[in-house]
Amino acid sequence: MSKSVFYHAGCPVCQSAEQDIIALIGKEKVEIIHLGEEKNKIQEAEKHGVKSVPALLTPNGNVLHLNFGASMADVKG
């Protein structure tokens, strides 16, 4: 199984969800991407269907938006 990707932007909701996801899935199975620090990955995230952060892109290409931290517009600032 390939990795999931957890997109976040450093917000408190993101950090809480990140801890939960790592505990649930296992650190080695999730790639963590901070879109506030890696703005070049925002386009890729949007292409996958990410509309807000935190969000988890599953290995089969589905996006799970976890609670609501910030919209992609906010992330782009």
Add this chain to the structure above:
Amino acid sequence: MSKSVFYHAGCPVCQSAEQDIIALIGKEKVEIIHLGEEKNKIQEAEKHGVKSVPALLTPNGNVLHLNFGASMADVKG
């Protein structure tokens, strides 16, 4: 580690998220509760902080609302 609880109400968004969560976490680690069929568990879910379905209650008591299928008001219908 105790189990997570996945609350849903049979909606398409719920079913899709259920498949993703089972694939990510493992079927044996998630209890699935259909609030439309087990309405006596709605109060318990709300007490845990579930505001909409699908939602995942983690073993440490956090609630992750996954995408958005229906509000609890809709579930009570």
